[in-house]
Amino acid sequence: xxxxxxxxxxxxxxxxxxxxxxxxxxxxxxxxxxxxxxxxxxxxxxxxxxxxxxxxxxxxxxxxxxxxxxxxxxxxxxxxxxxxxxxxxxxxxxxxxxxxxxxxxxxxxxxxx
Amino acid sequence: xxxxxxxxxxxxxxxxxxxxxxxxxxxxxxxxxxxxxxxxxxxxxxxxxxxxxxxxxxxxxxxxxxxxxxxxxxxxxxxxxxxxxxxxxxxxxxxxxxxxxxxxxxxxxxxxx
Numbered sequence: 001x002x003x004x005x006x007x008x009x010x011x012x013x014x015x016x017x018x019x020x021x022x023x024x025x026x027x028x029x030x031x032x033x034x035x036x037x038x039x040x041x042x043x044x045x046x047x048x049x050x051x052x053x054x055x056x057x058x059x060x061x062x063x064x065x066x067x068x069x070x071x072x073x074x075x076x077x078x079x080x081x082x083x084x085x086x087x088x089x090x091x092x093x094x095x096x097x098x099x100x101x102x103x104x105x106x107x108x109x110x111x112x113x
Numbered sequence: 114x115x116x117x118x119x120x121x122x123x124x125x126x127x128x129x130x131x132x133x134x135x136x137x138x139x140x141x142x143x144x145x146x147x148x149x150x151x152x153x154x155x156x157x158x159x160x161x162x163x164x165x166x167x168x169x170x171x172x173x174x175x176x177x178x179x180x181x182x183x184x185x186x187x188x189x190x191x192x193x194x195x196x197x198x199x200x201x202x203x204x205x206x207x208x209x210x211x212x213x214x215x216x217x218x219x220x221x222x223x224x225x226x
Contacts, residue, residue, distance in 0.1 A: 004158070031212070040122065042204065042218035043159075056212065090158060098208035098215075099147045099166075104158030 003027065006091050006105035013081050013112055021076040021108050023091030031094045032074040033102070034066060036087040043090065049074060081112045115140045117205050117217035125223045126195050134190040134220045136205035146209040148181050148188040153202045162203070200224045
């Protein structure tokens, strides 16, 4: 069965801190995505990738970096975390572009104090 | 660009009553987009509930139905009799000939006993 695993599931950091969120998919999918979920805003796309070494800018990229090291692994980096980045983050994968089903991880709740 | 609108942020329905969650979409794609409903149960990631790729067709799953209406650009989610276990957040989504699926803001369904 398709699987997307995120770690950690919960994280608390201080303002200005450095955070890395990890995501691994075992679906052999080309596309991977990072979203943030905030009440009233729905899912907003931060960055995405269609293969190892590739990175595409999403709709809300400011303050975030991402890196796709292998087909399976996609990382989201917050180098100077701010309270506005407190959110629920989802990683996802799909085997095609917008027409296909997207498979999601269970989410990482990040709190920046 | 493409967009999806869900007007209700939260809906409360009594158990065994009917449900409708509204969704309208807008797209600049020449081709008709694929339309999706995803559901997120507490502590879980989003998962696909149903998908319709042809205008005029109806999709169904777990007692939920949605009809792709290209005239009104709508894809409302309906269920005749809800159960407590249906309490979750429901997202309408659109996929066209791009790298990204566009999600609505989500509707939280609370089913009261």
